[in-house]
Amino acid sequence: MLHMTIRLIRGAFRLRSTITQVVMEKPCILATTLGAPGGIYKCFEPCIEKHFTIIPYERFVQRKEDFADKIQALFVWGAALKVDQNLLQSLPNLKAVVNGGVGVDHLDIPLINSFGVKVTNTPHVVDNATADIGMSLMLASARKIVEGHNFSKFRESDDFPESSLGTDVSGATLGIIGMGRIGYKIAKRAQGFEMKILYHNRNRRPESEERAVGATYCASMKELLQRSDFVMVVVNLSPQTHKLIGAKEFAMMKPNSTLINISRGLVVDQDALVEALQKKMIRAAALDVTYPEPLPRDHPLLAIPNVIVLPHVGTHTMETSQIMVERMVTNALAALTGGQIPDEVKA
Numbered sequence: 001m002l003h004m005t006i007r008l009i010r011g012a013f014r015l016r017s018t019i020t021q022v023v024m025e026k027p028c029i030l031a032t033t034l035g036a037p038g039g040i041y042k043c044f045e046p047c048i049e050k051h052f053t054i055i056p057y058e059r060f061v062q063r064k065e066d067f068a069d070k071i072q073a074l075f076v077w078g079a080a081l082k083v084d085q086n087l088l089q090s091l092p093n094l095k096a097v098v099n100g101g102v103g104v105d106h107l108d109i110p111l112i113n114s115f116g117v118k119v120t121n122t123p124h125v126v127d128n129a130t131a132d133i134g135m136s137l138m139l140a141s142a143r144k145i146v147e148g149h150n151f152s153k154f155r156e157s158d159d160f161p162e163s164s165l166g167t168d169v170s171g172a173t174l175g176i177i178g179m180g181r182i183g184y185k186i187a188k189r190a191q192g193f194e195m196k197i198l199y200h201n202r203n204r205r206p207e208s209e210e211r212a213v214g215a216t217y218c219a220s221m222k223e224l225l226q227r228s229d230f231v232m233v234v235v236n237l238s239p240q241t242h243k244l245i246g247a248k249e250f251a252m253m254k255p256n257s258t259l260i261n262i263s264r265g266l267v268v269d270q271d272a273l274v275e276a277l278q279k280k281m282i283r284a285a286a287l288d289v290t291y292p293e294p295l296p297r298d299h300p301l302l303a304i305p306n307v308i309v310l311p312h313v314g315t316h317t318m319e320t321s322q323i324m325v326e327r328m329v330t331n332a333l334a335a336l337t338g339g340q341i342p343d344e345v346k347a
């Protein structure tokens with residue numbers, strides 16, 4: 001009996017070390033959300049597992065002593081995981097923080113770099129999907145798509161309320177704040193809707209933007225806000241753009257205008273937005289991004305008609321997510337092998 005117990009214990013130890021060896025054959029990455037139950041990127045794991053062993057964050061937390069010195073890259077999507085001093089100190093062999101998405105405002109790049117760790121993101125591959133979500137929000141808000149759907153599904157009477165009347169997109173004026181790659185893609189789409197396009201940007205883009213998409217530069221944001229029927233915010237979050245759109249800006253907008261935010265929640269002062277909508281200073285808001293995300297269900301914004309709120313899904317398509325994950329793998333492999341990193345973000 002005693003012999004059998006000893007054999008069983010030995011067997012269990014052998015099995016555990018075999019598993020650990022197998023696990024450690026490929027470089028390890030620590031992944032947030034990916035491996036979490038229901039994590040949206042779970043279906044892309046095979047693409048990552050061709051090159052890496054994935055340690056889901058939950059598993060890492062339970063067995064830090066087994067994994068800490070094996071982890072060479074951190075895969076993050078948004079701010080779900082705080083990459084702070086504590087975490088960085090606990091991963092002595094970390095070489096890269098690999099972000100899915102273009103925005104890296106949630107990462108303290110100087111701090112991460114100070115540990116000799118590179119930061120990468122996935123620009124370009126997110127442009128079309130993010131521009132599409134901006135257009136979707138503009139069209140859905142203007143044409144009351146959500147209300148129409150709710151009427152079809154939940155109506156108590158067949159009378160069509162006057163509030164179901166939308167507003168035209170075709171021929172209206174779109175003001176784009178932030179004419180980077182995504183802003184440009186939005187302008188191209190808006191051209192197809194015969195919209196008049198204004199833009200405000202740190203730098204004027206005469207060649208590529210104005211001539212190609214017929215956009216008119218507004219040197220002052222005030223001018224853009226005063227003239228636009230739809231204002232689409234596409235800037236990066238930075239100290240300069242934090243609460244860029246607040247009470248003063250809402251007061252400049254047309255009463256029939258719509259604010260669309262696909263950048264970061266903190267670019268818009270949400271309290272001021274609630275007030276602007278309640279006082280009918282603007283017609284509507286359509287947001288892919290908020291603070292926090294997702295918005296608590298009892299948040300005042302969700303109680304206001306003419307507001308659409310998405311849970312930050314700008315890049316959430318199968319195709320874009322797949323390409324994004326592939327790009328993350330490429331970036332991670334380059335960082336781990338000391339090669340040229342395609343999408344390194346420098347402080």
Ligand SMILES: O=C(O)C(=O)CO
Pocket residue numbers: 100101102103104126130262312313314315
């Ligand atoms: O790529 C990003 O950072 C996004 O947030 C897209 O919505």
